[in-house]
Amino acid sequence: MKRIILLNKQWNYEKIQVDYNLSSKNICISTRYTDIERGKTYQKTEKGKKIHQKACEKYRQTGKQKIVQKRYRQSEKGKNTRRKHIAKRRRNLQWIQMFENPFDENVKIDWHHINDIYVIAIPRELHRLHLGKFHREKTMEIIKQIYLGRD
Numbered sequence: 001m002k003r004i005i006l007l008n009k010q011w012n013y014e015k016i017q018v019d020y021n022l023s024s025k026n027i028c029i030s031t032r033y034t035d036i037e038r039g040k041t042y043q044k045t046e047k048g049k050k051i052h053q054k055a056c057e058k059y060r061q062t063g064k065q066k067i068v069q070k071r072y073r074q075s076e077k078g079k080n081t082r083r084k085h086i087a088k089r090r091r092n093l094q095w096i097q098m099f100e101n102p103f104d105e106n107v108k109i110d111w112h113h114i115n116d117i118y119v120i121a122i123p124r125e126l127h128r129l130h131l132g133k134f135h136r137e138k139t140m141e142i143i144k145q146i147y148l149g150r151d
C-alpha cells in the first residue's frame with residue numbers, strides 16, 4: 001500500500017520549526033524547537049569547550065576520519081577534486097631555468113621551483129628531504145649550499 005502525500009509544508013519561525021504533512025491516511029503536524037544560538041553559547045563556555053574537546057578526541061581515536069577521507073579520495077568525486085587542485089596549481093607555475101643541470105647523468109634530479117617562475121635542478125633525495133608547508137623555504141638552504149657555496 002502506497003502512502004500519498006497531498007500536502008507537505010514547512011515554516012521556520014524565529015525559534016520554532018513547524019512541519020505540516022497531510023497524506024491520504026493521516027494528518028501530522030510536528031513542531032521542533034530549533035534554537036541555534038543556545039548551542040553556540042554553550043560551546044563558548046568552559047564546560048562546553050571541555051565536552052567538545054573530549055568528543056573530538058574520542059572521534060580522532062576511532063580513526064573514522066581517516067577512513068572517511070580515504071573513501072572520499074578513492075571515489076570518483078574525490079579523484080576529480082584532486083585533479084582540479086593539481087591543475088589549478090600547475091596553471092600558475094611557469095618554467096624558466098636559472099642554471100643548466102650541473103649534476104652527472106646518473107644522478108636523479110628534480111626541478112625545484114624557487115618561486116612561481118624560476119626552476120633549479122637539485123638531486124631528488126635532497127629535494128624530498130623537506131616536504132610540506134615550508135618546502136620552498138627549507139629547500140632554499142640546500143640550494144644556497146649547492147649553487148652559491150654558502151654554509
